Amino acid sequence: MNRYERWAAAAVALMLVAGAAIFFYAPTDYLQGPVQRIFYLHVSSAIAAYGCFAVVLVGGLIYLRNESAVADRFARAGALVGVIFTTVTLVMGMLWAKPIWGTFWTWDARLTSTLVLWIVYAGYLLVRRLAEPGRQAARLAAVVGIFGFVDVPIVHFSVTWWRTQHPGPIIVNDALPAQMLATFLFTMACTLVLAAVMVWIRYRIETLTDERLHVAEPVRMATSREPEPAQ
Amino acid sequence: MSYLIPAYLFAVALLGGYLVYSLRKLRELESKQ
Numbered sequence: 703m704n705r706y707e708r709w710a711a712a713a714v715a716l717m718l719v720a721g722a723a724i725f726f727y728a729p730t731d732y733l734q735g736p737v738q739r740i741f742y743l744h745v746s747s748a749i750a751a752y753g754c755f756a757v758v759l760v761g762g763l764i765y766l767r768n769e770s771a772v773a774d775r776f777a778r779a780g781a782l783v784g785v786i787f788t789t790v791t792l793v794m795g796m797l798w799a800k801p802i803w804g805t806f807w808t809w810d811a812r813l814t815s816t817l818v819l820w821i822v823y824a825g826y827l828l829v830r831r832l833a834e835p836g837r838q839a840a841r842l843a844a845v846v847g848i849f850g851f852v853d854v855p856i857v858h859f860s861v862t863w864w865r866t867q868h869p870g871p872i873i874v875n876d877a878l879p880a881q882m883l884a885t886f887l888f889t890m891a892c893t894l895v896l897a898a899v900m901v902w903i904r905y906r907i908e909t910l911t912d913e914r915l916h917v918a919e920p921v922r923m924a925t926s927r928e929p930e931p932a933q
Numbered sequence: 934m935s936y937l938i939p940a941y942l943f944a945v946a947l948l949g950g951y952l953v954y955s956l957r958k959l960r961e962l963e964s965k966q
Contacts (some may be wrong), residue, residue: 708958710952717948721941727941747944786951790944797940843956897946903955 706903713899716892720885728885740798742886743851746893747790747818752854752896755823759851762844771912774840774901777847779904783897790819803867811860812868813867819857822850 703711724742731738761777764770795813796806807813826846833839861870880888906907 704960706965707956710956714949714952715945729948739937739962743941786947793947794940797936798936798942801936892947896952900952900955903952903959907955907959907962910959914962914965 705905706899709899710903713892713896716895719888720892722883723888724914725821728882729879734894737798737801740794742889742895744791744794744798745886746890747787747794748857749890750897751784751787751791751819752858752894753852753894754780754787755819755847755854756780756852757901758784758823758826758847762847765840765844768846769837769840774823774844775905775912776901777844778830779845781823781830781843782904783900784898785818785820785827785903786895788816788823792816792820800861808867810866810868811864812857812866815853815857815860817854819850822846822853826850 703852708785722741728742730736730737734761755778756776759782761773761775765777793815795816799808809878826843829843829846830839833842860866
């Protein structure tokens with residue numbers, strides 16, 4: 703077991719403890735019943751996604767400033783892991799919405815801006831996948847990643863800026879009982895650890911992939927070159 | 934309850950599946966080095 707696998711095992715163990723807290727420690731909500739337990743991972747995943755997209759933002763800014771390959775790899779890693787956590791947020795939210803709102807989806811500001819966030823960073827990943835790896839693709843992706851981050855505060859504050867079906871902030875308004883708050887904070891901490899481990903592993907994958915590409919490129923160029931004319 | 938279990942099953946499948954995939958990919962890349 704290498705160090706990445708050890709960290710991954712530790713993050714999974716933490717998430718299992720968080721799962722036990724969600725299902726066996728947190729009290730059942732009086733109004734919504736057991737389905738309210740979706741809240742703990744739904745909100746934690748959204749916060750983990752914000753963190754990942756902040757990595758893309760910082761990585762993109764550093765890349766545009768000094769073309770650091772390390773910053774670009776962190777940005778790529780953050781975008782992929784961020785899209786995964788946004789997917790978890792969206793799908794869990796839809797499954798929570800159905801029994802409470804009577805529909806999986808409604809085009810309110812919070813849901814729509816979150817979907818836009820997912821599309822922007824899925825687009826970022828598409829740019830990285832389709833464009834020829836190199837300086838131009840990295841610069842274009844950095845710009846997409848930086849401008850895409852504008853949507854993060856829009857998602858976060860949409861419930862206070864506009865009238866939405868989605869509930870407003872409950873953590874900052876002290877609307878949670880102590881056991882629910884403790885479960886939420888613990889789940890959020892565990893989810894952030896998991897997200898950090900996932901970004902770290904992805905960063906290592908991007909590094910090794912880049913190293914392989916740089917080795918392969920001169921060989922490909924040498925074999926595709928036209929033969930020198932005979933003197 | 935009927936939507937609670939699918940919601941967590943989806944999250945476990947996606948997060949766990951990606952984690953396992955990335956660890957396998959990393960092991961494969963490191964073995965080629």
